Amino acid sequence: MPLPETDSSDEASFDRLRPQALLARGLADSDASSQPAVPCPGGGAIGQEPRLSVVADLLAELFPEYRIEGRLGNGGGGTVYQAEHRRLKRRVALKILSGALPRSTAAVARFEREIEAVGQLDDPRMVRAFDGGQRDGVWFLAMELVEGVDFGALSRAVGQLVPADACELIRQAALALQHAHERNLIHRDVKPSNLMLAGLPDGSALVKVLDFGLVQLTRGESAGGDLTISGELLGTVDYVAPEQIVNPRTVDQRADVYGLGATLFRLLSGQTPHHTTGSTTSLYAKLMRISHESCPSIGAVRTNLPAELVAVVDRLVARQPADRFASAAEVAEALAPFAVGHRISELLAGVPRTAPPVVDQVLSSRRVRRRKTIKAWAMAAGTLAVVLVLWAWLLRRPSGNQGVGTAMVDSPAALATSRGLAHPRGITLGTDGALYGGTIFGGQFNQGALYRFAAPTSVVAMVHFTGTNGLLKGRMPGRQLLLARNGVFYGVTERGGSHDRGTLFRFDPRLDANLRLTTLWEFQGTDGSEPLAGLIEDHLVDGVFYGGTQLGGSGNSGTLFRLVDTNDSPRLETLVHLTGDSGAAPGRRLVSALVQTSDGSLFGTTPEGGAANGGTAFRVTTDGRFTSLVTFGQPPSRLFNPTGGLVLGRDGRIYGHCRVERDGAGAAFRLTPAGELQIIAQFGRPNGSEPASTLLCAPDGNLYGTTLLGGTHERGTLFKLTPEGKLSTLASFPDVGGQVSSEPWALPTLGPDGNLYGTIEIGGSQRGGLLYRVTPTGELTVLVDFLR
Numbered sequence: 001m002p003l004p005e006t007d008s009s010d011e012a013s014f015d016r017l018r019p020q021a022l023l024a025r026g027l028a029d030s031d032a033s034s035q036p037a038v039p040c041p042g043g044g045a046i047g048q049e050p051r052l053s054v055v056a057d058l059l060a061e062l063f064p065e066y067r068i069e070g071r072l073g074n075g076g077g078g079t080v081y082q083a084e085h086r087r088l089k090r091r092v093a094l095k096i097l098s099g100a101l102p103r104s105t106a107a108v109a110r111f112e113r114e115i116e117a118v119g120q121l122d123d124p125r126m127v128r129a130f131d132g133g134q135r136d137g138v139w140f141l142a143m144e145l146v147e148g149v150d151f152g153a154l155s156r157a158v159g160q161l162v163p164a165d166a167c168e169l170i171r172q173a174a175l176a177l178q179h180a181h182e183r184n185l186i187h188r189d190v191k192p193s194n195l196m197l198a199g200l201p202d203g204s205a206l207v208k209v210l211d212f213g214l215v216q217l218t219r220g221e222s223a224g225g226d227l228t229i230s231g232e233l234l235g236t237v238d239y240v241a242p243e244q245i246v247n248p249r250t251v252d253q254r255a256d257v258y259g260l261g262a263t264l265f266r267l268l269s270g271q272t273p274h275h276t277t278g279s280t281t282s283l284y285a286k287l288m289r290i291s292h293e294s295c296p297s298i299g300a301v302r303t304n305l306p307a308e309l310v311a312v313v314d315r316l317v318a319r320q321p322a323d324r325f326a327s328a329a330e331v332a333e334a335l336a337p338f339a340v341g342h343r344i345s346e347l348l349a350g351v352p353r354t355a356p357p358v359v360d361q362v363l364s365s366r367r368v369r370r371r372k373t374i375k376a377w378a379m380a381a382g383t384l385a386v387v388l389v390l391w392a393w394l395l396r397r398p399s400g401n402q403g404v405g406t407a408m409v410d411s412p413a414a415l416a417t418s419r420g421l422a423h424p425r426g427i428t429l430g431t432d433g434a435l436y437g438g439t440i441f442g443g444q445f446n447q448g449a450l451y452r453f454a455a456p457t458s459v460v461a462m463v464h465f466t467g468t469n470g471l472l473k474g475r476m477p478g479r480q481l482l483l484a485r486n487g488v489f490y491g492v493t494e495r496g497g498s499h500d501r502g503t504l505f506r507f508d509p510r511l512d513a514n515l516r517l518t519t520l521w522e523f524q525g526t527d528g529s530e531p532l533a534g535l536i537e538d539h540l541v542d543g544v545f546y547g548g549t550q551l552g553g554s555g556n557s558g559t560l561f562r563l564v565d566t567n568d569s570p571r572l573e574t575l576v577h578l579t580g581d582s583g584a585a586p587g588r589r590l591v592s593a594l595v596q597t598s599d600g601s602l603f604g605t606t607p608e609g610g611a612a613n614g615g616t617a618f619r620v621t622t623d624g625r626f627t628s629l630v631t632f633g634q635p636p637s638r639l640f641n642p643t644g645g646l647v648l649g650r651d652g653r654i655y656g657h658c659r660v661e662r663d664g665a666g667a668a669f670r671l672t673p674a675g676e677l678q679i680i681a682q683f684g685r686p687n688g689s690e691p692a693s694t695l696l697c698a699p700d701g702n703l704y705g706t707t708l709l710g711g712t713h714e715r716g717t718l719f720k721l722t723p724e725g726k727l728s729t730l731a732s733f734p735d736v737g738g739q740v741s742s743e744p745w746a747l748p749t750l751g752p753d754g755n756l757y758g759t760i761e762i763g764g765s766q767r768g769g770l771l772y773r774v775t776p777t778g779e780l781t782v783l784v785d786f787l788r
Helices: 011-016 019-027 052-062 105-120 151-158 163-181 242-246 253-269 283-292 307-316 328-339 344-349 359-366 374-395
Strands: 066-075 078-085 090-097 129-135 138-144 148-150 195-199 205-209 407-409 416-419 421-429 435-442 449-454 458-464 489-493 503-507 517-522 535-537 544-548 559-564 571-577 602-606 616-620 626-631 646-648 654-658 667-671 677-682 689-691 703-709 717-721 727-732 740-742 756-760 770-774 780-787
Touching: 052 066, 066 090, 148 151, 151 195, 151 253, 163 195, 163 205, 163 253, 163 328, 163 344, 195 344, 205 344, 242 253, 242 283, 253 307, 253 328, 307 328, 421 449, 421 756, 421 770, 421 780, 489 535, 602 646
Parallel strands: 416 780
Antiparallel strands: 066 078, 078 090, 090 138, 129 138, 148 195, 195 205, 407 416, 421 435, 435 449, 449 458, 489 503, 503 517, 535 544, 544 559, 559 571, 602 616, 616 626, 646 654, 654 667, 667 677, 689 703, 703 717, 717 727, 756 770, 770 780
C-alpha cells in the first residue's frame, strides 16, 4: 500500500504545533480580567482558562458534534470537559485520555475497559455513558454530566456529618456498587472525590458513583488483573484496601467494601482511617502501615457514636477481606437502620454545588487581549495533558519535514538534541559501534521511529513508522532491538500493522532508506497481540527467533511463538497459548524476553496469572511442551510480578527479579531448570526499589539493571548485582528538577568502551526522554535530549 500522503508543511509550521507553542498562543490571550474559577469535583475548576480556546478549536475538529464549554477537572487518567451535543442539546462530560498516557498500552487498555464498564451500567446512581471510543488516536468517553458536590468537598464544608446523613450517603453508594458487582465490575477507587451527592428536579438528592478509570472486570481473561504490566499500585492510598497494596491483582468486591468504609470513616470523623499528624510521613511508611496494621476503631476517634454503628464501621475497614462484609448489598442492609431520619436533601442545599461555566466568557479569550498572570499559568498547566494528546494527533497528519532526528550540539558537554523523537525504550550496540534504538512516539507520522546515535552528537532518525498502513507498518517500536548473528537487527512494534495488534520486523541500517525495514509478520489476535516480550535468537539455528505477546491467543492471555526468517516467506509458528490462572499453560501477559539454555529449552516469566495471580516462571521446549515451574504470590515464595524477565548468567544459572515482595520493595532470585527458586538479594534502601529492566549479564559475570524508585533522588537507580547476591547502586538518576525525570525501564547496554548506556523514557528539557552513559565508577552523563 502507498505511504500516507504528505503536504507542504515546513519546519516552522511543525514547530507551531508543539505544546510550548500551543501554550504560548493561549497565554498571549489571557489576563487578569478572566472570571474567577468555580470549584468542581476532583479539585478542578470551571471558569476562564487561558488554554481553552486552543483546546476547544482542536477538540472541535475531532468532535464536531460537541460544543466545548469548559474544563471540569482531571482524574482517572483523563481530563474532563463540559460539552453540549449540538443536535441533541444534551450537556455531557467529555473525558479525554491524558496526553502522557496513550503511549502506554496498559493506560489505553484501562480506558477501553472504562468505556466498556460504564456502558454496561444502568442504575440511576451510576454515571451513564452516551458515547466512547477512539478518533484518530484520541481516546474519549462522553458521559452523563452530574452537578452536585462530592463527598470530599462535603466533608470539608460540614466537618463531622450527622450519623444518619453519613450512613445514608454510603448506603446509596453501596447499592450502586452492588449493581456494578452483579455485572462483574469492581470499581477499585472508591473514595470521597468519586462519590457525589446530586440534586434532582423534585428537590430530593441522589448519590452518584463516578470515575471507573480503574475498573476491574472479573470475568474471563481479566479475572484478577488490573490491566498493568508494571505491577504499580492503582488507587488512592488513604482509601485503598490493604490487599491492593500487597497484591493488587487479586482483589474482589471486598476492596470496594473497604473503600466505602474508609469514606464513611472520613464522613463521621473528618479524617481518614490511618490518619497521622504532621506531613513528614513517607508514602512507603503509609503503605506499610495500611497493609500491615489495623486502623483504629472509629469509636476511639468519635466517641459519641452508637456502639452498634462503631461495630459496622470497624468491620467495613477490617484489614483482612474475610473480616469485612461479603458484599455491598450487605453493607447497605447494615447501614439502613442508622440512616433513618436522614436529611441529605437539606445537606445538599447547604453546600455550594458545581456551577457550569459561562460559555461566552470561556471562549471569548480569543477576542480580548489579556495580561499573563500567575493564575493563568497555573490553570494552563491543568490543560497541558490534553493539549499534548491533541498535539500528537495533529503530528500524525503527514508533514513534508524530512529533517526529523537531526541532532544539534547544545552544550560544551556535547549534549545532543533530537527534535521530533520522543520516549525511547532501549538501545542496542550495532556492528559499526553506533547505538540503535526506537522511540514509541515521534517520527514523520508520530507512530514511532528507529534512530542511530553515534557519539558524541549525531542522532539520525532512520525509519518513520506509518501505523496500520503503508510500507512501514507498525507503531510504538517499544522493545530493544536484537542484533542477529548476520549483522541485521530484528524487532517488534507494540501496536500497528493491518490489525493494529503489533508487528515483527527486520531492520538493516546499511540499506537505502526505502529498503531498511521489512515487515515480517502482522499479528491478528488469534496468534497473539502486542508482542511486548521482544525477540531472542535461537543460539544454534540462524534465522530462527522466539518471543511472546501480552494478549491474544485462544485464551487472550498471550502466546509464545517462533519466527522463522530463513527464506523469502517468513512464517510465525505459535508454540503455546497461555491460559491465565490455571490450565495447561498458566500465566498471563508475557512482557519480558525469553532466555534459552544450552539444551535449547526456553525459560520465561509472566507478571500475572497462575494460581495466586502473582505471576509464573515456566520452561518450554522448542516443540511447544510447556512446564510451569513457579507460581509467584503463594507460599513458599514471597515474590510477586516478575516483570523483568530472566537472564542466563556466565555461571550457566538463570537469574531474574520481581517488582514486589511481601515485606519490601522487590528482590532478585536465582532459578534452577527444575524450578527451585532462591532469593539472593532484596531491594530497598539504600539501593532503590521496584527493579524494572531485564538484567544485563556482563563479561565479568556481574549483572546490571535499573529500578524505578529509590536512590538518592527517589527517581530510580542503575545497580550492580554479583552472582553471590551482593547488591550495590552504581548510579542514582537525578531528580525531576534535573535532566533526568522518570521511568528508566530499558535494559542497559554495555559499550565497547566498558561504559553502560541506557535510556530514560520520560525526562529532559521537554520530557521526551534521554539517552545516558554511566562509567564503571558511577559517573552519569546525559548524551541525548529527545525533544517532542
